[in-house]
Amino acid sequence: MDPMLVQSDDMDTESSMTPSTTTRSRALATEAVHAGRDDLAALGLHAPPIDLSTTYPSYDSRGEAERIDTFAATGARLEGPPVYSRLDNPTTARFETALARLEGTESAVSFASGMAALTAVLLVRASMGLRHVVAVRPLYGCSDHLLGAGLLGTEVTWTDPAGIAEAIRPDTGLVMVETPANPTLAEVDIRAVAHACGSVPLLVDNTFATPVLQRPVEHGARIVLHSATKYLGGHGDVMGGVVACDEEFAARLRQVRFATGGVLHPMAGYLLLRGLATLPVRVRAASASAVELSRRLTADPRIARVHYPKVGGAMVSFEVYGDPHRLISSVRLITPAVSLGSVDTLIQHPASISHRIVDEGDRRSSGVGDRLLRMSVGLEDVEDLWADLCQALSSQEAGRESSASGESAAGLLVRGQ
Numbered sequence: 001m002d003p004m005l006v007q008s009d010d011m012d013t014e015s016s017m018t019p020s021t022t023t024r025s026r027a028l029a030t031e032a033v034h035a036g037r038d039d040l041a042a043l044g045l046h047a048p049p050i051d052l053s054t055t056y057p058s059y060d061s062r063g064e065a066e067r068i069d070t071f072a073a074t075g076a077r078l079e080g081p082p083v084y085s086r087l088d089n090p091t092t093a094r095f096e097t098a099l100a101r102l103e104g105t106e107s108a109v110s111f112a113s114g115m116a117a118l119t120a121v122l123l124v125r126a127s128m129g130l131r132h133v134v135a136v137r138p139l140y141g142c143s144d145h146l147l148g149a150g151l152l153g154t155e156v157t158w159t160d161p162a163g164i165a166e167a168i169r170p171d172t173g174l175v176m177v178e179t180p181a182n183p184t185l186a187e188v189d190i191r192a193v194a195h196a197c198g199s200v201p202l203l204v205d206n207t208f209a210t211p212v213l214q215r216p217v218e219h220g221a222r223i224v225l226h227s228a229t230k231y232l233g234g235h236g237d238v239m240g241g242v243v244a245c246d247e248e249f250a251a252r253l254r255q256v257r258f259a260t261g262g263v264l265h266p267m268a269g270y271l272l273l274r275g276l277a278t279l280p281v282r283v284r285a286a287s288a289s290a291v292e293l294s295r296r297l298t299a300d301p302r303i304a305r306v307h308y309p310k311v312g313g314a315m316v317s318f319e320v321y322g323d324p325h326r327l328i329s330s331v332r333l334i335t336p337a338v339s340l341g342s343v344d345t346l347i348q349h350p351a352s353i354s355h356r357i358v359d360e361g362d363r364r365s366s367g368v369g370d371r372l373l374r375m376s377v378g379l380e381d382v383e384d385l386w387a388d389l390c391q392a393l394s395s396q397e398a399g400r401e402s403s404a405s406g407e408s409a410a411g412l413l414v415r416g417q
């Protein structure tokens, strides 16, 4: 772990060199606050309006027929007023515009959740007869499950990054990686993997790094996936997913979204746009605490191993010598809960919760051991977080001693019989 490698400030310099549709491209922090809101002043508005309409009046059915034909043929965003909110919604469209700007892509398409977003990507490829996916473990537990269980008729070859080129077949529609990966924070060299993919699109799940720390398309990825539920929303109160990509792929995604219906609710779109405004500030502040906590955990004799990625971020995973369940039940300030990316700190036991659905052998071989805990560091004061971790670690240690003596007592009992 090298805490100096949190690249928040350098990334701003880089983002100012990212090509953009504006004449002079703006820094990430500026885009975060203004993207998707460019028209508001002209509308006489300050906050973005929330459009909850499911349908829109139109006295011109012939005109609508033409617009629907165009959408069916091209998947392009509708020109003019919306028709029906499964097709498009002005509020969610603002969030899509803003996220595309932050990721440096032409387009973005939003969904009801991260899993709905991944489903749409897989359906786009399957509809082209490309059902084979090459993927690198670990992935978020449910992504692993969706690929591996064949629910969508997907066939997956699991490999390590070095094996990708060899695993690709004529019917391979997608290569999927997560970096840093959930929950081990293992990192993949996006540029090297993109090279190995050749013409097969590379999907990078960028949920953990966010565009503040890493923009995968700048390194050759074609598709960027987010569980917007996490950092993009940032307050633990909105579920959503989004895919940032080129317009050609976005068009296919819109067609699938229209047909399958996994749309983002306008209220969620509003909250996600609101969340983006503070994304750079939140990610940097939480990352600074995560660096400090990972440093202290690394020096703590009660901790067997700490995982913290080179790219930085607000996630820290660590392996304890003692009973991880005891630690989970002992935290008081930190919330013991699955999910991540909220303003408050959450901790969970991946083998029991986020990755429970993954086959035990696959889970272990991808580094998700029984003593691994995953912590999403929030915006609390770092000393308060450390104090809570310390008291939880102490009770977990106490548990370890009593369970160790319990074991030996049981051992004696067995031998005594």
Ligand SMILES: *Cc1c(COP(=O)(O)O)cnc(C)c1O
Binding pocket: 113, 114, 115, 116, 140, 142, 143, 178, 182, 205, 207, 208, 226, 227, 228, 229, 230, 239, 240, 241
């Ligand atoms: C949570 C998560 C998902 C799934 O997103 P939902 O919004 O829960 O459907 C996908 N990828 C990663 C890395 C996640 O953490």
